[in-house]
Amino acid sequence: MRLKLVNCEPIQVDFLTGTLAGSGVDEMKRTLGELSGVFRDNTAWSVMDPAQVVYRVQRFRPVEEGVAGGLFWGTTFVQPGLVGDEYFMTKGHFHSLRDRSEFYLTIKGEGALILMDEHRKTRFEPMRPGSLHYVPGGHAHRVANTGSVILSALACWPSDAGHDYESVTNRGFSSRLRLVNGSPRLVEEP
Numbered sequence: 001m002r003l004k005l006v007n008c009e010p011i012q013v014d015f016l017t018g019t020l021a022g023s024g025v026d027e028m029k030r031t032l033g034e035l036s037g038v039f040r041d042n043t044a045w046s047v048m049d050p051a052q053v054v055y056r057v058q059r060f061r062p063v064e065e066g067v068a069g070g071l072f073w074g075t076t077f078v079q080p081g082l083v084g085d086e087y088f089m090t091k092g093h094f095h096s097l098r099d100r101s102e103f104y105l106t107i108k109g110e111g112a113l114i115l116m117d118e119h120r121k122t123r124f125e126p127m128r129p130g131s132l133h134y135v136p137g138g139h140a141h142r143v144a145n146t147g148s149v150i151l152s153a154l155a156c157w158p159s160d161a162g163h164d165y166e167s168v169t170n171r172g173f174s175s176r177l178r179l180v181n182g183s184p185r186l187v188e189e190p
């Protein structure tokens with residue numbers, strides 16, 4: 001079966017920043033205001049500027065979202081910052097089709113790929129330029145910026161993976177990446 005192509009013209013990837021350019025690239029961003037309930041310290045969150053951008057995602061999706069057999073490509077840019085003692089990070093999700101996996105390749109900055117399996121066991125992998133990470137199926141994943149410059153990482157995932165945010169919103173991750181005595185540490189939720 002041939003997949004219906006939405007836009008498969010080649011795009012340009014800037015290896016220094018991870019920026020994608022081309023007619024098939026779109027972009028979304030998340031502000032602090034849109035990340036209500038994501039960070040642990042609600043008091044700290046509530047006095048910060050809700051318009052502040054926490055992360056942006058550029059995506060190249062050559063086939064329709066949800067069809068089987070295609071691949072998507074994207075770059076996530078996470079700003080440096082903290083909400084209380086918790087690093088700026090993405091919302092995080094499981095894939096809707098749970099067995100779908102994903103690659104992340106760090107381009108710039110320092111960060112952490114936080115992974116939680118379906119038994120709610122959480123771990124993280126340090127991200128630094130050139131580190132390539134495999135997100136196995138069945139794992140919730142999110143990216144945190146633990147450095148002082150924008151963290152950018154490329155990702156490649158199957159077009160039918162989908163994003164299940166609800167499971168993460170309902171219970172969160174079992175541990176959070178916090179700044180403890182000057183370095184990032186996973187701290188279990190009470």
Ligand code: PA5
Nearest residue numbers: 057074076090091092093155157
């Ligand atoms: O598909 C992915 O895993 C990434 O492109 C993420 O969507 C991106 O990092 C933003 O994170 P989230 O979708 O959890 O807001």
Ligand code: MN
Nearest residue numbers: 095102141157
């Ligand atoms: Mn994903």
